[in-house]
Amino acid sequence: MLINIQIIIGLLSISLLLFTLELIRKKRLREEYSILWLSTGLATLIFSLAPMFFLTNFFSRITGLYYLSAAVLIIFLFLLLIVLHFSVVISKLTDRNKDLAQRHALLELELNELKKRTLSSSASP
Amino acid sequence: MVEQKIAIIIPAFNEEASVGEVIERVHRQFPRGDVVVINDGSTDLTSEKARANQATVLDLPFNLGIGGAMQTGYRYAYEKGYDISIQVDADGQHDPAEIPKLLEPLEAGRADMVVGSRFVGESKYRASIMRRLGISLLSGVISIINRQIITDPTSGFRAVNRRAMELFVADYPQDYPEPEVLVLMGRCRLKIEEVAVRIDPRFYGESSITRIRSAYYMIKVLLAIFVDIFKRRPILKEEGRIC
Numbered sequence: 001m002l003i004n005i006q007i008i009i010g011l012l013s014i015s016l017l018l019f020t021l022e023l024i025r026k027k028r029l030r031e032e033y034s035i036l037w038l039s040t041g042l043a044t045l046i047f048s049l050a051p052m053f054f055l056t057n058f059f060s061r062i063t064g065l066y067y068l069s070a071a072v073l074i075i076f077l078f079l080l081l082i083v084l085h086f087s088v089v090i091s092k093l094t095d096r097n098k099d100l101a102q103r104h105a106l107l108e109l110e111l112n113e114l115k116k117r118t119l120s121s122s123a124s125p
Numbered sequence: 126m127v128e129q130k131i132a133i134i135i136p137a138f139n140e141e142a143s144v145g146e147v148i149e150r151v152h153r154q155f156p157r158g159d160v161v162v163i164n165d166g167s168t169d170l171t172s173e174k175a176r177a178n179q180a181t182v183l184d185l186p187f188n189l190g191i192g193g194a195m196q197t198g199y200r201y202a203y204e205k206g207y208d209i210s211i212q213v214d215a216d217g218q219h220d221p222a223e224i225p226k227l228l229e230p231l232e233a234g235r236a237d238m239v240v241g242s243r244f245v246g247e248s249k250y251r252a253s254i255m256r257r258l259g260i261s262l263l264s265g266v267i268s269i270i271n272r273q274i275i276t277d278p279t280s281g282f283r284a285v286n287r288r289a290m291e292l293f294v295a296d297y298p299q300d301y302p303e304p305e306v307l308v309l310m311g312r313c314r315l316k317i318e319e320v321a322v323r324i325d326p327r328f329y330g331e332s333s334i335t336r337i338r339s340a341y342y343m344i345k346v347l348l349a350i351f352v353d354i355f356k357r358r359p360i361l362k363e364e365g366r367i368c
Binding site for chain 1: 186187200204
């Protein structure tokens, strides 16, 4: 029973690690996020290698985790936090994007007026 | 007294059919004002039509929505030293001949923002029951929060002085800004006054708020207003103080 889940989680975490490494290699992931996802992959890999250690020994004494479903819940909450964090990041980016667009429009107008002025002054010296 | 510099800000998103005529009417009926069109990432000829009618045009690289567009206009007016900014919609429902009515309370120093209201005094404005119900619910909520009667919170026909512009440069709500701005003004202790204006039916097209979307609009705006009450007040950049 447990061995099946071990294999599935193990394979998932290995592919997560490989996928993360590939994204880093292609520079599609910023450093802060690559560390986050690498450690997530590593943590699940370790968990899949020795789940009984986490579910029975010292770990369960700290966390009160005695069932695999409880571990899944923890992972779910972790992912929820990450998603929330991303919403915050996206909000900040949207705000900055808006400021940039506005600044861009103001500067473009300034530039066009400057161009017009230099053109007219060079046309009639 | 020195003549005050007045900017007429016209936010426009795909309004090529009406924007030219609106600018033309402003030039004719309120020649004192400098017309600034904010082209909010239009995919039609809005920008070209506005330029052809001797307006200053600010082209946003992509669509920001009415809030982002208006804020661009306020930033421009503030940086260029305008004393008063007036928002006029590009669909032609605001009559430029009514602008002097908006100016009077500002010039008398009674208000920081003057809103042209469809419901002050005698009004010929007719809307569907649902729309009027929505507007009165909004006006009730905002009147309570601001401790001041606001009859027409969704009107976009408004004039502001430099104090209000300074606030809008720092913070301006984005999606459906008209009602939210009133709450923001109230929180920053800026004064609002309403005057009666005539609002024409639109030249072209429909309101951006259709019947299906109006329920969504109401929920969104009420939620935004509710959140606004708990938000930290914005910091004014120029003076580095809280509004």
